[in-house]
Amino acid sequence: MFREYFYFRKSDRRVIVALAVVAIFCIGILVGKQLGRTDATATADTDRQPETPAGSVQSGQPASPVYSAFDPNTVTKEQLVGMGISERKAQTFINYRNAGKRFYSPDDLLDTYGWTADDIEPLLPYIRIARRHDTAAPPDNRYRSASRTPYRRDTFATDTTHVSRYTSNKFRTLTLVDPNTADTTLLQRIPGIGSYYSRQIVRLRERLGGITRLEQLFEINHFPEEALEWFEIAQAPDIRKINLNRADFKQLAAHPYIGYEHTKALQNYIRLYGPIASVDQLAATRIFTSEELEQLLPYIEF
Numbered sequence: 001m002f003r004e005y006f007y008f009r010k011s012d013r014r015v016i017v018a019l020a021v022v023a024i025f026c027i028g029i030l031v032g033k034q035l036g037r038t039d040a041t042a043t044a045d046t047d048r049q050p051e052t053p054a055g056s057v058q059s060g061q062p063a064s065p066v067y068s069a070f071d072p073n074t075v076t077k078e079q080l081v082g083m084g085i086s087e088r089k090a091q092t093f094i095n096y097r098n099a100g101k102r103f104y105s106p107d108d109l110l111d112t113y114g115w116t117a118d119d120i121e122p123l124l125p126y127i128r129i130a131r132r133h134d135t136a137a138p139p140d141n142r143y144r145s146a147s148r149t150p151y152r153r154d155t156f157a158t159d160t161t162h163v164s165r166y167t168s169n170k171f172r173t174l175t176l177v178d179p180n181t182a183d184t185t186l187l188q189r190i191p192g193i194g195s196y197y198s199r200q201i202v203r204l205r206e207r208l209g210g211i212t213r214l215e216q217l218f219e220i221n222h223f224p225e226e227a228l229e230w231f232e233i234a235q236a237p238d239i240r241k242i243n244l245n246r247a248d249f250k251q252l253a254a255h256p257y258i259g260y261e262h263t264k265a266l267q268n269y270i271r272l273y274g275p276i277a278s279v280d281q282l283a284a285t286r287i288f289t290s291e292e293l294e295q296l297l298p299y300i301e302f
Contacts, residue, residue, distance in 0.1 A: 184198040
């Protein structure tokens with residue numbers, strides 16, 4: 001019975017197949033036209049968008065900062081932007097300086113509202129403060145508010161009756177300072193050394209157990225080379241030594257010249273072969289290179 005309803009003669013089947021092919025062809029044409037209109041609309045929208053020049057970003061900053069030596073007391077906004085500072089922060093800096101701010105050391109840049117250590121660190125090797133600025137008396141403490149909010153010129157430009165001035169506490173003549181004993185206040189009296197570098201010097205000597213060579217100060221990121229002449233190490237510095245056989249894993253790994261991997265190798269060696277009794281034995285383990293061992297020797301004992 002079903003065959004009577006669904007059976008088609010050969011000629012009928014040919015007609016049905018032909019109609020199906022025509023229907024599929026028509027559907028394909030309609031779909032193609034719709035896709036074409038969609039592509040045309042997308043192209044038109046793309047054409048209406050403003051072009052961005054190659055190698056630039058919409059923020060107005062260069063894709064790759066270009067650094068050059070500059071004096072923060074004379075640098076322009078354009079120079080700051082060219083070195084990777086955002087336009088907003090660069091303008092804040094210029095406004096602050098126009099209000100009377102003078103910069104006597106690289107750390108003074110941190111007083112600029114909105115600036116952080118991450119902004120300043122890439123600039124440190126390029127800061128060159130003219131002698132007339134780093135030896136002049138710094139401005140009064142209104143430029144160093146707790147909130148580091150920049151002052152407007154009209155808040156103090158016309159009233160000078162209550163202005164107090166401080167004489168710079170920077171050394172005027174060459175004075176030698178021991179980096180192992182000086183506190184941060186004394187360290188900041190050295191030209192070019194501010195609060196950041198003074199803290200880093202104290203942190204370095206605490207981590208090492210003392211400073212044995214002035215060149216170790218260059219382990220501080222961007223430490224100013226011209227400041228080295230103001231330092232002198234005592235003939236017999238009090239160095240804190242670490243016992244390689246008795247110190248625990250944490251103590252050994254915390255030392256800048258040992259670290260995690262060397263500590264693992266040291267403790268594995270001691271567990272297998274017993275305590276290390278001499279420098280020659282330590283060198284024979286080949287855990288440290290000759291350069292690393294020379295650097296480490298003032299700080300170890302057996």
